[in-house]
Amino acid sequence: MARITAATREKVRKQLLETAAEHFAERGLAGAQVDGIAVAAGFAKGTVYNYFASKEALFAEVITEGCRAAVQRYAASRHEGSVRECLRALAAADVAVMSEQESFMKVVVREAMSFDPRTYPLIVEHLGPYLEQVQQILTRGVAAGDVRDDRPVSQLTLAFVGVLALLYVQHWGSGGAWPALDEVPDLAVTLFLDGAAARGRPRSMGKKTP
Amino acid sequence: MARITAATREKVRKQLLETAAEHFAERGLAGAQVDGIAVAAGFAKGTVYNYFASKEALFAEVITEGCRAAVQRYAASRHEGSVRECLRALAAADVAVMSEQESFMKVVVREAMSFDPRTYPLIVEHLGPYLEQVQQILTRGVAAGDVRDDRPVSQLTLAFVGVLALLYVQHWGSGGAWPALDEVPDLAVTLFLDGAAARGRPRSMGKKTP
């Protein structure tokens, strides 16, 4: 079975990565099994090792690959309009990536919480470009007076990304019940920008006045 | 012979649980090793099995134990005053628990993201009382007109808990740089209730008007 085209080889690689992502998302690095991934992908164990040096190398490539597509999407999302519009567009791009590569995102989100020194740097590295875009948007928002200026933009950036991740987690945790993926962009923006306090009221620190 | 007192037994048990929490927090259920936990706790492998039926049972007890203290704290936090005050008090109680049992919380947060059918139910079960308290506070807030009523309270509840977890994750991920633990209660409440939009302005959907 030699002499396959580069395209075929790439297809097998994708297939393995895809399946690996599902397994890592479900069970983590330590919990997933190479054999299980291989069989689920329709190959024999050995084939995995023809494409990836080790289980850990495969894991690293899942992270890398999962981030690559995401970053591309983000770069393509529109940068114009109000802060609200821009954030919504970015969130929408993010959700679009999610729909296509849910497993990859799950792995990323899951590992982002493990702080494992072997995987955390990978994630930070690949998340960088995304964070930068958010930060640019928010910086413009502060300048325009649309975003509160009593917090460093870097912190607001982390908050927005975090809110997004949070909604995904709740989506997964509820078995998709709430929030649905298409609600996520609006929810993220509202939650982030407006908060939960009642609209049109002063955000009072104390009792309601009569 | 060699009958140890109940107090001694309890001390050993605590020690094992504490160490186990650290290891599970660091590496997850599958990644942690019984031997590693035992040795780090200052005992031999076999001793773990004198106190816990299996690695998974130990894990379950870590979760249970980690939640028990938390729930007690929550119950003790004050229920009076404005929504803002109540949420802040609850968050403060939560942070106090965190300071005392960081590892247990890490395990809970980490596993909450894994949705493993063996551990997820445990977490949901133990988180229940906490969620209920948040929900009561928010329900009162809606009634009082302090909390927006265009979203189900259950969703807002999840959002608040999520924001709190989010801040912890960022605390851990930044190596404690930001946010510091004592900032967390205020941050959580502000982020949740007020959002990031500039204060005193209409939360307009469109362009700024001249």
Place this chain on the structure above:
Amino acid sequence: MARITAATREKVRKQLLETAAEHFAERGLAGAQVDGIAVAAGFAKGTVYNYFASKEALFAEVITEGCRAAVQRYAASRHEGSVRECLRALAAADVAVMSEQESFMKVVVREAMSFDPRTYPLIVEHLGPYLEQVQQILTRGVAAGDVRDDRPVSQLTLAFVGVLALLYVQHWGSGGAWPALDEVPDLAVTLFLDGAAARGRPRSMGKKTP
């Protein structure tokens, strides 16, 4: 099965080493199997790893252990009398070691011919003390006029050790037929000192004269 005495532990270790030596002697490092060694020694696979870090570590210890006993024997052999007597005594000591730990010696001899950079240095290191003794004897022999002085002593040393190894190899290769182990000391000394030329005759380069 804990709390065994140090003596028991040492006994198990010896048993494993002994069996490992047999397997390595028979099949080499690459050809031997940990499982085979363990079972032949009467233990389960895992037990080997309780005593040795890896197959290669086990191999290295076989070499080390095999040389240790040999060196002790050599040190105890007598140093007095003629060169011939001394060499014979040393060879006899060597043969005695052989009888007791044939497998260890086989491994050493076998690996000495493989020049593997991972094992060769081990052998050279452990053979060192032996070579030194031979060299001392031969140096005295040269001084006494009993050993030819037209060759560096270091070369003669290697030659003697080599002749001994050679006889072992032929012993093994012939299935013990020739030479028998108890012939080896005399054979080695005669072959080394006297050579195969007829005694009492000139070592003529040409035809016999009438």
Place this chain on the structure above:
Amino acid sequence: MARITAATREKVRKQLLETAAEHFAERGLAGAQVDGIAVAAGFAKGTVYNYFASKEALFAEVITEGCRAAVQRYAASRHEGSVRECLRALAAADVAVMSEQESFMKVVVREAMSFDPRTYPLIVEHLGPYLEQVQQILTRGVAAGDVRDDRPVSQLTLAFVGVLALLYVQHWGSGGAWPALDEVPDLAVTLFLDGAAARGRPRSMGKKTP
């Protein structure tokens, strides 16, 4: 299609054998890898199987091939003159073979020490003609009174061949330092015929008498 000439086929075959010899010499049968051999020879793994039925068959052919050239050389070496001259000529022929096919010889010598029932017979078979020639020479020597007659000729034969092998091993083991290949024929003959005792002296068993 793609029918290659017999000459090309033979060239590829030689190339594979040569490379295989190097690998087997370095790592033994079990330690060498088909893929490593193929790639080192400039071919793909599969090609090896177009020329040899299996790794073991390849090994057998290396032995066979290594011996074939040697035997041819021996047959061509001169049979006349004194025992000393004849042995020297034979040793010189052997060294000539060594220079040309060092790896093949290494494999033969290395495997000769392993007594593996799968390879040992091969070696004995191919060494046979060589041993026979040595034996003829020594038999003539005994008859002529040049070789000691107190040992069976068969044993002396093994001793001579062994001494030669021994010198090779020391040549390889010293990284070529000593002995150099061109010293080997003389060394082998001297060591074998004359031994290490001082010349012109009685090979006394005891102390020198005044």
Place this chain on the structure above:
DNA sequence: CATGAATGAGAATTCATTCAT
């Protein structure tokens, strides 16, 4: 013929669990 992807039997190694001491 040459290739090298796919295969899967097999070997090394890990580790949760048991249990004699």
Place this chain on the structure above:
DNA sequence: AATGAATGAATTCTCATTCAT
């Protein structure tokens, strides 16, 4: 109760061999 040696099922990884291209 504490221990840690023994165990062997489970897992990772290797590599000889096959065979479609």
